[in-house]
Amino acid sequence: MDTPTHVYCYPVSRESAYVPLLFRGIEAQYCPIYRQEGFFTEAIAELAAGRRVIVHVHWEEFVLRACRTDQEAAHAAEGFERSLGEVRDRGGIIFWTVHNEVPHLIGFGEQFLRLRAYLARIADVILVHNATTTEILAAQVNLDRAKARLLPHPSYVGEFEDETALVAGLDTCPDRIIQGFGWVRVQKGFGEMIGMLPPSFVDSRSARIRISGEGVEAPAVIATNPGREDVVWDLRHVPNREVPALLRSACCLVLPYTRVLTSGIALVAMSVGVPLVAVDIPQFRDLLPPENHPLLFPRGDAHAFRRCIDHALSLSTAQRRRLVEANLKLARLLRPHRIAQQLAALFNAARRDGVPG
Known part of the structure; x- marks a missing residue:
């Protein structure tokens, strides 16, 4: 050889x-x-x-x-x-x-x-x-x-769990959690994401925001929106084995990036079965299937962003299943x-x- x-x-x-x-x-x-x-x-x-x-x-x-x-x-x-x-x-x-x-x-x-x-x-x-x-x-x-x-x-299909666990996990009944995930950096836009979801909005939907990940910039990100009791700061390294259940427990994963060429986190979400809310830019339109496009919002448009969150929160079990299966179909090709x-x-x-x- x-x-x-x-x-x-x-x-x-x-x-x-x-x-x-x-x-x-x-x-x-x-x-x-x-x-x-x-x-x-x-x-x-x-x-x-x-x-x-x-x-x-x-x-x-x-x-x-x-x-x-x-x-x-x-x-x-x-x-x-x-x-x-x-x-x-x-x-x-x-x-x-x-x-x-x-x-x-x-x-x-x-x-x-x-x-x-x-x-x-x-x-x-x-x-x-x-x-x-x-x-x-x-x-x-x-x-x-x-x-x-x-x-x-x-994609990350097969990296976190086997096919049996993946398919079974698609039927997870999510909590009313608006999820952010990955390295907690100022550049990632978590502060802007939280700022566009004021407490009155989150509380009226009986929801909460959860940011999971680690990073030395976490204190600076937290400081952009002080006193937010509706935000759960899950600041830690999330082991691979925990990623699928963590993300599927949320109604959606938000990608609040304002400048991005590609997103590994988007592919993680597609690979484990969670709806994605993201900025409406060509990179995400090309990556995501049409079923997920209603959850894309114009950059900086807080009203449109909140409409996307409402859409994600209101998905029926069947609607969510169709959306995540469409994401997963593309992830399998990758x-x-x-x-x-x-x-x-x-x-x-x-x-x-x-x-x-």
Whole structure:
């Protein structure tokens, strides 16, 4: 059996929830190597020894994670470019997945765009999760669109529970909980979400808001709406085994993001069976089936948002079942092993031709 090709995923933690999904069932061909620091020293050594190597860059803003000054950020960007340039000079294949429009936590916007422009030039293949990402990227950098390839974000079907538990869970009778879920960050919009649902609205519906997740910015998010006794702050890491029951116990999951290219949390919700309330943007219209579109609202429109919440709260058992089954049908098409096979085909084409497949 041939030795699998090493794919250096950088800068990516071994704890990444996303990247391992890309390799489901293709590990015998392509073995992911997770590296957060050190640039591409190991990849360069393998190339020097005559082995084929792929470098796959994700979340390029984290190249700047340890920087405290503009000078340090410029130095880090230079080191990254120099190291990745050597990968290219030695014949390595470079993939880049575009995850975010702007950095979530890290500043240094000038150096971030510098890294992004460099990656647009040097990458053999640029992976995007949807067509909107290509347009946003083209507005930021000089983009050769021939390099861009669509690789949808994989769903989480089969990651949290088996099929028997999943199907049985679709009949869960939800509480009147308006759910927020994920990393509790200011950028995620939880404060705005709570602000658009005043206590008078929540109390009159005999509902409550629950925010589940963790994050160092949680105190700042809580401070945006002080004294809200109708909000349950479930601030913790939610183990995978608890995710399905937690989300299905809510009438809906709200994605209050105002700037997003794709949403892993949306795919989690689709994969476990919960209605989604989200901003009406092309990314969500393309991802979600028509059955879920009545729960999309114009950005910043508090009245429309509250109408969506009322809609979710008023769903009958049959209506909710139809909606979540439609979401799940699409999530099944995005199972990790299906997306991994698509990625393997792109890797194969790049190895064979040296150009995008």
